[in-house]
Amino acid sequence: xxxxxxxxxxxxxxxxxxxxxxxxxxxxxxxxxxxxxxxxxxxxxxxxxxxxxxxxxxxxxxxxxxxxxxxxxxxxxxxxxxxxxxxxxxxxxxxxxxxxxxxxxxxxxxxxxxxxxxxxxxxxxxxxxxxxxxxxxxxxxxxxxxxxxxxxxxxxxxxxxxxxxxxxxxxxxx
Amino acid sequence: xxxxxxxxxxxxxxxxxxxxxxxxxxxxxxxxxxxxxxxxxxxxxxxxxxxxxxxxxxxxxxxxxxxxxxxxxxxxxxxxxxxxxxxxxxxxxxxxxxxxxxxxxxxxxxxxxxxxxxxxxxxxxxxxxxxxxxxxxxxxxxxxxxxxxxxxxxxxxxxxxxxxxxxxxxxxxxxxxxxxxxxxxxxxxxxxxx
Numbered sequence: 016x017x018x019x020x021x022x023x024x025x026x027x028x029x030x031x032x033x034x035x036x037x038x039x040x041x042x043x044x045x046x047x048x049x050x051x052x053x054x055x056x057x058x059x060x061x062x063x064x065x066x067x068x069x070x071x072x073x074x075x076x077x078x079x080x081x082x083x084x085x086x087x088x089x090x091x092x093x094x095x096x097x098x099x100x101x102x103x104x105x106x107x108x109x110x111x112x113x114x115x116x117x118x119x120x121x122x123x124x125x126x127x128x129x130x131x132x133x134x135x136x137x138x139x140x141x142x143x144x145x146x147x148x149x150x151x152x153x154x155x156x157x158x159x160x161x162x163x164x165x166x167x168x169x170x171x172x173x174x175x176x177x178x179x180x181x182x183x184x185x186x187x188x189x
Numbered sequence: 190x191x192x193x194x195x196x197x198x199x200x201x202x203x204x205x206x207x208x209x210x211x212x213x214x215x216x217x218x219x220x221x222x223x224x225x226x227x228x229x230x231x232x233x234x235x236x237x238x239x240x241x242x243x244x245x246x247x248x249x250x251x252x253x254x255x256x257x258x259x260x261x262x263x264x265x266x267x268x269x270x271x272x273x274x275x276x277x278x279x280x281x282x283x284x285x286x287x288x289x290x291x292x293x294x295x296x297x298x299x300x301x302x303x304x305x306x307x308x309x310x311x312x313x314x315x316x317x318x319x320x321x322x323x324x325x326x327x328x329x330x331x332x333x334x335x336x337x338x339x340x341x342x343x344x345x346x347x348x349x350x351x352x353x354x355x356x357x358x359x360x361x362x363x364x365x366x367x368x369x370x371x372x373x374x375x376x377x378x379x380x381x382x383x
Contacts, residue, residue: 019211019212020210020379026273028272029274031201045216045240045375050349073353074332074333074334074335075332075339076275076276076277076331076341077341078272078273078280078341078343085280086274086278086280087274087277087280088274088277089275089276089277089280089337089339090328091337104368110316116240116311116329118240118242118307119307119375124305124373125242125307125320125373126303126305126306126307128242128306128307128309128331128333129331130308130309130311130329130341131333132329138317147343148273148329148343149331150309150330150333150339151331151334152331152333154303154306154335156304156305162341163191164271164359179359186377186379187213188213188375188377188379189215189216189377189378
């Protein structure tokens, strides 16, 4: 059997940055896994992701729980995938995790679907801890060769904190 | 790969990890029939994982369920508990109160939806070779639709008739009104060593 879960690249932010970009992603795998451990910056909002630099065609259905409350949330045809987590700057220096499974990215048979799991811990009170799981899709069947991650919806604010780490893995089926 | 950190002079690229514990076993595609089956699954791993991109051949524009059976057992030995959200702020919680003939876990988008759109399902089946434990699965399932009707579910399922037997077969059954997986539906089976 072939070994198939391989790291493609890891980036560690050495200063607060607006966008982290994985470019020239090889099309030699079937699925991708993006693992992120983020540090919050006070000016930030949420975490967002784009494919191939596209600024349209992203859909999302989310399930959130924080403190004693839970809720769903949906966006249609937005400019980026909102992933939530980690950058809501209530207290700078708190961390959050993201694990995104990106399916069928190398085949033009598929608009690119994603499932993201994650959490954030940005305050010392219970209601500011949050877990979320969500389904997302990019309405485009192009092969994904670039992934951008930002800490704000406009991809302009340097809100991914120093020390934040992202690793991209490739998974190849038989 | 060309690393780019906007506004950053340097980035740190770590060394490659040794990840020999995760191996591909088989990949199957839908054939226009109701069921896709992995058979003769080797017992040489500790855990299994299945990645599924699913779309059925119906003309509807919603999403349907997927039924999972182990070892070809069609008896009423399957249970599930799920939670999730759909169509914005709607929440869903549901579980079986009687045994079913499959674990209802996963989604398949209808064939009438936007071309290229498939539901994404990730199944995790731990300790599938145990001879003392009931077999379980965890499923994360998402299905987006162009209109206001996206779904996300996480499901825990249990199979109560297989304590002493390893899982050597997994059947995925489309549960839609037109229950057939189309030919771009993709099922990738992986083994994870302990």
